[in-house]
Amino acid sequence: xxxxxxxxxxxxxxxxxxxxxxxxxxxxxxxxxxxxxxxxxxxxxxxxxxxxxxxxxxxxxxxxxxxxxxxxxxxxxxxxxxxxxxxxxxxxxxxxxxxxxxxxxxxxxxxxxxxxxxxxxxxxxxxxxxxxxxxxxxxxxxxxxxxxxxxxxxxxxxxxxxxxxxxxxxxxxxxxxxxxxxxxxxxxxxxxxxxxxxxxxxxxxxxxxxxxxxxxxxxxxxxxxxxxxxxxxxxxxxxxxxxxxxxxxxxxxxxxxxxxxxxxxxxxxxxxxxxxxxx
Amino acid sequence: xxxxxxxxxxxxxxxxxxxxxxxxxxxxxxxxxxxxxxxxxxxxxxxxxxxxxxxxxxxxxxxxxxxxxxxxxxxxxxxxxxxxxxxxxxxxxxxxxxxxxxxxxxxxxxxxxxxxxxxxxxxxxxxxxxxxxxxxxxxxxxxxxxxxxxxxxxxxxxx
Numbered sequence: 046x047x048x049x050x051x052x053x054x055x056x057x058x059x060x061x062x063x064x065x066x067x068x069x070x071x072x073x074x075x076x077x078x079x080x081x082x083x084x085x086x087x088x089x090x091x092x093x094x095x096x097x098x099x100x101x102x103x104x105x106x107x108x109x110x111x112x113x114x115x116x117x118x119x120x121x122x123x124x125x126x127x128x129x130x131x132x133x134x135x136x137x138x139x140x141x142x143x144x145x146x147x148x149x150x151x152x153x154x155x156x157x158x159x160x161x162x163x164x165x166x167x168x169x170x171x172x173x174x175x176x177x178x179x180x181x182x183x184x185x186x187x188x189x190x191x192x193x194x195x196x197x198x199x200x201x202x203x204x205x206x207x208x209x210x211x212x213x214x215x216x217x218x219x220x221x222x223x224x225x226x227x228x229x230x231x232x233x234x235x236x237x238x239x240x241x242x243x244x245x246x247x248x249x250x251x252x253x254x255x256x257x258x259x260x261x262x263x264x265x266x267x268x269x270x271x272x273x274x275x276x277x278x279x280x281x282x283x284x285x286x287x288x289x290x291x292x293x294x295x296x297x298x299x300x301x302x303x304x305x306x307x308x309x310x311x312x313x314x315x316x317x318x319x320x321x322x323x324x
Numbered sequence: 325x326x327x328x329x330x331x332x333x334x335x336x337x338x339x340x341x342x343x344x345x346x347x348x349x350x351x352x353x354x355x356x357x358x359x360x361x362x363x364x365x366x367x368x369x370x371x372x373x374x375x376x377x378x379x380x381x382x383x384x385x386x387x388x389x390x391x392x393x394x395x396x397x398x399x400x401x402x403x404x405x406x407x408x409x410x411x412x413x414x415x416x417x418x419x420x421x422x423x424x425x426x427x428x429x430x431x432x433x434x435x436x437x438x439x440x441x442x443x444x445x446x447x448x449x450x451x452x453x454x455x456x457x458x459x460x461x462x463x464x465x466x467x468x469x470x471x472x473x474x475x476x477x478x479x480x481x482x483x
Contacts, residue, residue: 056450059382099338
C-alpha cells in the first residue's frame with residue numbers, strides 16, 4: 046500500500062523515535078522526513094513532549110508510584126497462603142469461585158440505579174441519596190456466595206459459619222488503605238495486605254479503578270457474635286502497624302469490638318460493616 | 325525477565341502517557357492509567373521477552389483506558405465523538421472480572437483485545453496491516469475480529 050506524505054500513525058512515529066520500527070518502515074519514515082516539513086513538525090513535537098513529560102513527571106517519582114501500586118497488588122495473596130496462622134478465623138478461597146456472580150450483581154445494581162434515576166429523577170435527591178453517596182465515597186462491600194450468584198450484605202446483616210464471603214473496596218478520594226476484620230473471639234484477620242505479620246509496613250496504594258474485588262474469598266468460621274470488616278484509609282501514606290495496634294486494642298474489648306472505632310490519628314478514616322453471626 | 329522500572333518508564337513513559345491522554349482526555353486519569361499500564365506489564369514481567377515492547381505497551385495502555393472508560397462510565401475526548409465510546413462499551417455483557425483478565429490474554433498469545441484493535445483502526449486510523457503488525461495477528465485475523473465486533477455493535481457498521 047502506498048503511503049501518503051505525513052500519513053504515519055502516532056504509534057509509527059513513536060516507534061520511530063524509540064528505534065523500534067521495522068527496517069522497511071523506518072526507511073520510509075526517514076525518506077518522508079527529508080521532504081515533508083509537516084512530518085518533521087510532528088516528530089519535533091513528539092520529542093518536545095517527551096522532554097516536558099519527563100520534566101513534569103520525573104523518573105524517580107513515577108517509578109516509585111508504579112512500584113507502590115505493584116506492591117499493593119502483590120501484597121494481597123492469591124489463594125490460600127502457605128503457613129497461614131491457625132488463629133485466623135477465616136479460610137481463603139480462589140477468587141473466581143464467585144467473582145463472576147459478584148460482577149454480574151454489581152453490573153445489575155448499577156444498571157438498576159441508572160435506569161431508576163432516568164425514569165424517576167426525583168429519586169436522585171431523595172430516596173437514593175444514601176446509595177448514591179455510597180457509590181461516590183470510600184467504602185468496602187461484602188458479598189456472600191449464594192446458590193444463584195452473590196448477594197451484597199449490608200451493615201448488621203446476619204451471617205453464618207461456612208458462609209463464603211468476598212470483599213471489595215472503592216477508593217474514591219482515598220489513596221492508601223488497609224482492610225482487616227475482627228471477630229467475636231477477639232481475633233484480628235488481615236485481608237489487605239493479606240500476609241501482614243505486625244511489622245512496620247507502608248499501607249498499600251488503593252486502585253482508583255472503581256470497585257476492586259479482593260482476589261481471595263473467605264469462609265466464616267465458628268467464631269461467635271460477629272465478624273466486622275474494617276477499611277482504614279487516608280489520602281496520605283501511613284504505617285500498617287498503626288492500624289494493627291489499634292485493631293488489637295479494640296479486639297481485646299469484647300463489648301466494644303463490634304461497634305467501637307479504632308483509635309487512629311485524625312487523618313486516617315475508617316469504614317466498617319459488621320455481620321451478626323447466627324446459628 | 326528482569327525489568328528496571330526507572331529505565332522502562334524513562335523510555336516508554338511519555339509514549340504511554342500520551343496514549344492515555346489521547347483516549348481519556350483528563351490529565352489525572354491519564355496519569356493513573358499510565359501507571360496501571362506499567363503495573364500490568366511488571367506483573368507479568370516473567371513472560372516478557374526482550375523484543376521491543378512498544379507495541380505491547382501501546383495495546384495495553386489502550387486496553388487499560390477502555391476498561392477505565394467502561395467501568396467509570398467516562399466519556400472519551402470530544403473529538404473522537406461516539407466511536408470510541410461505542411468501542412469502550414462493546415462486549416459489555418462480559419463481566420468486570422473477565423475484562424480484568426483480558427490483559428492477561430495479551431500474554432497468552434492474544435496480543436490485543438478486539439476492542440483495542442477497533443480503536444487502532446477506527447479511532448487512530450491505522451490500516452489493517454498496521455493493526456495486524458501491532459496486534460501480532462494476521463490481516464485476515466484482524467479483519468475477522470473487527471467484523472465480529474461490528475456485528476455486535478451497530479454503531480460501528482456505518483464507520
